[in-house]
Amino acid sequence: xxxxxxxxxxxxxxxxxxxxxxxxxxxxxxxxxxxxxxxxxxxxxxxxxxxxxxxxxxxxxxxxxxxxxxxxxxxxxxxxxxxxxxxxxxxxxxxxxxxxxxxxxxxxxxxxxxxxxxxxxxxxxxxxxxxxxxxxxxxxxxxxxxxxxxxxxxxxxxxxxxxxxxxxxxxxxxxxxxxxxxxxxxxxxxxxxxxxxxxxxxxxxxxxxxxxxxxxxxx
Numbered sequence: 001x002x003x004x005x006x007x008x009x010x011x012x013x014x015x016x017x018x019x020x021x022x023x024x025x026x027x028x029x030x031x032x033x034x035x036x037x038x039x040x041x042x043x044x045x046x047x048x049x050x051x052x053x054x055x056x057x058x059x060x061x062x063x064x065x066x067x068x069x070x071x072x073x074x075x076x077x078x079x080x081x082x083x084x085x086x087x088x089x090x091x092x093x094x095x096x097x098x099x100x101x102x103x104x105x106x107x108x109x110x111x112x113x114x115x116x117x118x119x120x121x122x123x124x125x126x127x128x129x130x131x132x133x134x135x136x137x138x139x140x141x142x143x144x145x146x147x148x149x150x151x152x153x154x155x156x157x158x159x160x161x162x163x164x165x166x167x168x169x170x171x172x173x174x175x176x177x178x179x180x181x182x183x184x185x186x187x188x189x190x191x192x193x194x195x196x197x198x199x200x201x202x203x204x205x206x207x208x209x210x211x212x213x214x215x216x217x218x219x
Contacts, residue, residue: 005032006124009052011043011069012036012086013061017109021056024113031120040064047073047081054120057103058086059094067097074102082123100210104128104203128206149216157199165192169205170212 008025010033012018018036025033034050037043040057041064047055055073059066066085074080085098085106095106104123107116122128158166168178175193179186193205202208211217 005030006054006120007032007034007050007052008054008056008120009034009043009046009050009081010036010056011038011040011046011061011066012056012058013038014058021116024117025120028117031117040066040069043069044072044076047077051077051079052081054082054084054124056086056116056120057083057098058109059098067094067101070098070101070103084119084123099206100214105206126204128204151217152215154200155215155217158196162192162196162199165189166196166208166212167217169193169196170209170217172209 008031010018010021010025012021015038018038022033022036025031034052035046037046039061043055043057043061043066044064046052057066057070061069064072070083070085073083080102083098083103085095085103086109087095087098087106088109098106105119105128107119111119155163155166165178165182168181173181175186175189178184179189182189184192193208196208197203200208200211202211
């Protein structure tokens with residue numbers, strides 16, 4: 001069992017906000033604050049220099065915004081950190097773009113401190129901090145979706161049963177809802193989803209929804 005603290009970095013252009021988050025994270029025994037940056041460009045450099053486990057990333061910043069910084073970090077690093085986007089607006093297009101860029105979720109900047117701490121631990125564990133149903137609504141704000149389905153080769157590797165479960169998951173249905181719809185056990189649904197993630201090289205259900213939107217498969 002790995003008892004090492006979760007290494008957390010922060011990228012935000014508001015100095016007072018950074019100070020508050022630094023104090024909050026540093027107060028937790030299982031978290032370690034490893035650095036902060038005031039804009040996206042410095043955030044990319046910070047990620048490369050400190051290799052944090054989780055980055056808290058503001059969206060609207062000077063020099064380089066959080067979406068562009070997220071894209072650079074996710075594509076440039078062999079083992080990129082989980083990125084948790086900080087936003088002042090719930091379910092807006094900027095949050096959708098951040099999710100598509102590779103963020104593992106988003107948290108409102110005025111969220112309860114305990115919720116933010118739980119979100120850090122959740123994304124570090126490999127889960128997303130946004131329900132798939134909310135992701136579907138979120139990406140509804142994003143218009144860059146093909147009019148007709150574009151079937152990538154790796155999608156054809158899915159069995160017909162896996163493709164059906166993929167489509168149900170892409171609508172935001174939970175494991176229990178899919179199980180009831182398909183007359184399966186939840187354990188079986190989880191097994192199918194795990195195989196789907198592996199075959200499509202996806203991390204979680206949020207990435208599944210993004211994949212569906214990008215290829216016009218979310219209908």
